[in-house]
Amino acid sequence: MQYSQKVLDHFMRPHNVGQMENPDAVATEGSPSCGDQVTIYLKINPDTLVIEDVSFLSYGCASNIATASIITDLIKGKTLEEAKKVTWRDAMEALDGLPPVKVHCSVLAADTVQTAISNYEIAHGLKEVPDFGKETIIEELKKIIYPQVGEDIVSLKMVKYVGFDDGNVLIDMNMMSFDQWRENVAQEIREHLEKYPAVKDIQINFP
Amino acid sequence: MKSGNIYMDNCITTPPAPEVLKEMKTYFEDRFWFPASFISTGESTAEAVASFKKTVADSLNASPDELHFTSGGTLANNISIKGVTLSRAVRGRHVICSVVDYPDLLTNAAFLEKIGFEVSYLEPDAQGRVSPQQLKDAIRDDTVLFMTTIVNHVVGTIQPMREYRDILRAAGHKIHFHADACQAYGKLPLDVKELDVDTLSVSAHKIHGPQGVGALYLKRGTKLEQVIHGVKRIDGLQPGGIGIALMAGFAKAVELTFADLEGGIRHLRGLSDYLLEQLEARIPEIELNGPRGEGRACHNINVSIAYIEGEAVTMMLDLNGITVATGSACASQGLKPSYVLLAMGKNHVQSHGSIKFTLSRYNTREEVDFVVEKLAGITAELRSRSPLYKSTHPEER
Secondary structure: OOOOHHHHHHHHOOOOEOOOOOOOEEEEEEOHHHOOEEEEEEEEOOOOOEEEEEEEEEEOOHHHHHHHHHHHHHHOOOEHHHHHOOOHHHHHHHOOOOOHHHHHHHHHHHHHHHHHHHHHHHHOOOOOOOOOOHHHHHHHHOOOEEOOOOEEOOOOOOEEEEEEEOOEEEEEEOOOOOOOOHHHHHHHHHHHHHOOOOOOEEEEEOO | OOOOOEEOEOOOOOOOOHHHHHHHHHHHHOOOOOOOOOOHHHHHHHHHHHHHHHHHHHHOOOOHHHEEEEOOHHHHHHHHHHHHHHHHOOOOOEEEEEOOOOHHHHHHHHHHHHOOOEEEEEOOOOOOOOOHHHHHHHOOOOEEEEEEEOEOOOOOEEOOHHHHHHHHHOOOOOOEEEEEOOOOEOOEOOOHHHHOOOEEEEEHHHOOOOOOOEEEEEOOOOOOOOOOOOOEOOOOOOOEOOOHHHHHHHHHHHHHHHOOHHHHHHHHHHHHHHHHHHHHHHOOOEEEOOOOHHHEOOOEEEEEEOOOOHHHHHHHHHHOOEEOEEOOHHHOOOOOOOHHHHHOOOOHHHHHOEEEEEOOOOOOHHHHHHHHHHHHHHHHHHHHHOHHHHHHOHHHO
């Protein structure tokens, strides 16, 4: 397993790293207990909605730090609408790829950027607080990477059924009993969904 | 700096000694024959193998006929664990080990469970030590095997072998005692008679010998079911070929290590004490994992550095030509934190930030100074990027 030269460059000399004084938006995602934590700070022009400055902090591995570095490069100078279209796939491409098992570490930085933008939009009345429902769950599942191949579990059709009723999440997974990543994936699903106050219970079924 | 310039991951494998390579060359080039009777080539090899066997047996205070060469420590563990449980299955199907044992033992335990054995897994204390009382409490009438890892491969904790021995002796029925000594070999004196083990595994490449060869001590009169089948070339327990050159290199490595075992231990103990002292002096908020001083093997220092992640640390050290290991989930192929640290009551963060240094006789004080200086710089750099550090140290904005 090897990192590209780009990843090493961004890991050793990350761009836009550090805490920001008086940011217009901030978001922290991940938790130390699951391995990574990223904080993103944004400075946004209220008239043009252009991201004028961005910085990050990362408690994470090389892949995490490098993705945060490059994704902050990618969104700097962009409007919020443009930045919303920047995904972990764009970051990964800009880094000349990542080893499959490390892709999941890169999703967090991309995710945190989106949360920071969303926080800004909600605070400035640009959008409503979205209702939590099945769609939110599916959006979260799209952020979970199957480490064997470095693709998300929704694209890989590993999610058979998603249900949400009165705070109870029910997910049927399509992963074989001998799949060594079952435990990792189940744990990640919980971490992604537990942060929503609307979620009371999560049941994940495997065949 | 060239990668691998400073190597401090000797618990995984060690650099082969130059004398070992020289010794092996003869056997690779000129004396490659397998043992055989009535022909000069084969007979000279038989004599050589007998002398290699004696050298390794002497290092454990065993007799040569109790010493069996294998293709490494893992093979030795498998031959012993599977062999003894299969041969005693009619007497009982209960096995005892601990959750912090080496993966060889734990994966064998899982296999035994699959074929109908019951396994009791003992828990360690906060220092990684598995108490003799737990062993005593776990013994049942149908217990046939207790296996342990003498020196823990993650934190270097030395298990209380004498107390285990006394409990097993007093058990009232025969319980086979197997010890994985791969991390202990050459790091503390091992006397199979005093330990009173029935089987014990060692490996050559942990003591500057070649990779791919090890040995199993099997106490005279102890029966193991044959688990590997095939033509007998070198040894009945592991049929098939085992490299003559590898055994020659193993014996040479043993000679070098045991010529002055006490001196070697003293050197390693002094060096790792110095490493720990320097780490604690130079890096704030660092904690030692496992016991301090005599309770841990002389070559192992394992620390957790708060607020930063181990894969990032090991990669930055690597770019400075330094090789160490980490318990971070991010650095493992299975994305899991160290099961040993978690079992000792450490949390995920402590495991993620853990760095393991394992030293060898080739490491020097100058290397330790260089490594600590680099690590102090890397720690400061990564902490300056870390949201965990920033949120707990607001004065350092």
